[in-house]
């Protein structure tokens with residue numbers, strides 16, 4: 001089995017909060033190294049788990065890692081984008097689910113494989129695709145997207161203060177010759193950030209790389225579409241657990257969950273709220289769940305992780 005070193009974040013907390021019914025139908029939307037899938041499957045008797053990943057490497061690894069669970073038909077792997085949740089599940093005869101877990105973002109192997117172009121620490125062709133068959137990659141975004149689109153993604157998805165300067169520097173550099181590698185891009189980004197600011201707030205390319213990665217994989221669009229489908233497919237008492245790693249993802253999940261669990265605007269002075277106006281969902285925890293101290297010591301990625309859970313109540 002090829003090595004796939006990913007330490008699962010909020011493993012027990014996410015699965016515990018799904019309140020798994022041993023005979024239920026579950027989905028792991030983000031299989032990765034299979035940590036959540038393995039634990040969830042161990043709680044099933046006659047239940048079934050469908051595990052999604054769009055990355056071939058994750059699917060290949062788990063054919064071995066989850067071999068027993070696959071052979072006993074407790075788990076099946078689906079190589080697909082989780083934005084196609086409903087269609088992919090309908091194709092295998094599943095119309096409704098009792099729970100789903102999302103552990104968003106990239107896995108450590110994706111980040112640490114120098115050749116995939118996710119990291120500013122390794123020199124590699126500009127790529128950043130989670131799905132190796134997708135056509136849009138970071139090279140296209142950096143070399144072909146307009147100045148305005150670059151500025152928009154850097155500012156919106158990277159929350160980069162120097163978005164305009166960086167977009168301008170990219171535009172200037174690519175007029176000379178195409179930008180091909182991560183290190184070329186890092187140098188361009190560095191050159192656009194004022195000297196004083198380069199020394200604060202982590203690696204100067206961190207925010208821009210996050211922004212380009214989110215754009216290449218349309219990460220926020222996929223989460224929004226998928227969550228809506230998951231909410232629609234959820235059985236009563238079923239739960240959705242989502243682990244996010246940055247404020248944009250978390251805000252999206254928080255807002256969607258809030259909309260689903262709130263009462264609609266009602267005329268003031270209604271003595272009783274009519275039953276059909278009650279929300280169909282409730283928040284399992286008002287505040288997000290964070291990693292405990294022990295996990296924070298063991299795993300750097302856990303520091304930015306937040307877990308939110310919603311339950312269908314009717």
Ligand SMILES: C[S@@+](CC[C@H](N)C(=O)[O-])C[C@H]1O[C@@H](n2cnc3c(N)ncnc32)[C@H](O)[C@@H]1O
Pocket residue numbers: 006007008009029030031032033034035036037052053054055058080081082083103104105106107108130222223
């Ligand atoms: C943080 S890792 C998940 C780790 C996993 N929970 C574990 O225990 O090892 C995220 C995984 O989700 C996958 N992924 C991210 N966005 C996806 C999407 N839109 N559709 C399908 N898979 C996606 C990535 O390819 C990656 O393997």
